[in-house]
Amino acid sequence: MASKPGERKLQILQTLATMLEAPRGEKVTTAALAARLDVSEAALYRHFASKAQMFEGLIEFIETTVFSLVNKIQSESEDGAAQAEQTVVMLLRFAEKNQGMTRVLIGDALVNEDERLQVRMNLFYDRLEATLRQSLRTAQMANAWHGDPSSDAAALFAFVMGRWQLYAKSGFKRLPQDGWEGQRKFLFS
Numbered sequence: 514m515a516s517k518p519g520e521r522k523l524q525i526l527q528t529l530a531t532m533l534e535a536p537r538g539e540k541v542t543t544a545a546l547a548a549r550l551d552v553s554e555a556a557l558y559r560h561f562a563s564k565a566q567m568f569e570g571l572i573e574f575i576e577t578t579v580f581s582l583v584n585k586i587q588s589e590s591e592d593g594a595a596q597a598e599q600t601v602v603m604l605l606r607f608a609e610k611n612q613g614m615t616r617v618l619i620g621d622a623l624v625n626e627d628e629r630l631q632v633r634m635n636l637f638y639d640r641l642e643a644t645l646r647q648s649l650r651t652a653q654m655a656n657a658w659h660g661d662p663s664s665d666a667a668a669l670f671a672f673v674m675g676r677w678q679l680y681a682k683s684g685f686k687r688l689p690q691d692g693w694e695g696q697r698k699f700l701f702s
Contacts, residue, residue: 522560525550526570533613533622534685540625565627571617572633579607579637583644593651594658597669598701600645604673605689612685619677642670669700 528549532541543564547554561567586599608615616622623630646666652658658665676689 522570525557525560525567526574529567530571530611530613533616537684541622563627565630568617568623568626568630569633571614572630572637575614575617576637579604580640582607583641587648591651592657593648593653593655594701596648596651597645597666598697600641600648601669601673601700602690602693604641605676605693608677608680608689612681615677615681615685619674619681621681638670638674641673642666645669672696672700 525546529541529546532546532549543554543557546567547557550557557567561570582603583600586596586603590596590599608618613622617634620631620634623634643666646662649658649660649662649665653660653662679687680689
């Protein structure tokens with residue numbers, strides 16, 4: 514039975530993400546990916562022009578998922594401080610549920626790959642920080658935030674990146690949300 518168009522492409526991306534979950538984070542090769550899928554490398558290239566394009570597929574998944582969740586948070590609450598806090602929690606949870614994607618989020622999986630991939634991730638980081646900044650500005654306008662939205666958003670995003678790093682570098686043992694209640698009081702009070 515032939516698979517539907519796009520199914521094999523999705524299977525390749527899911528397998529790539531699964532391979533990135535390996536705690537030691539070995540470099541993923543197209544040969545290893547093809548072997549895991551029990552196909553030839555040529556079969557991979559029928560769906561993706563390059564390995565970089567495969568990683569772009571993962572980045573697109575991350576962007577689409579994260580920003581649809583951000584939009585949901587923003588549409589459900591007008592409280593800017595609550596939006597910022599919920600966004601931070603969502604980012605921590607996303608990493609926790611998507612170990613392989615965490616290695617993409619921190620750029621670990623992109624080392625030795627096409628530099629445009631890291632450039633794209635940098636744009637993603639900028640968008641996330643801008644989202645946090647806008648939420649904090651909204652809170653400030655409502656007298657619910659008394660810090661500087663720009664520097665505070667940068668600090669919140671740095672916190673998230675740090676938690677992602679610890680998670681990946683610990684072999685996915687130090688969960689991003691470990692200690693969140695105490696950290697939340699420090700970050701949002």
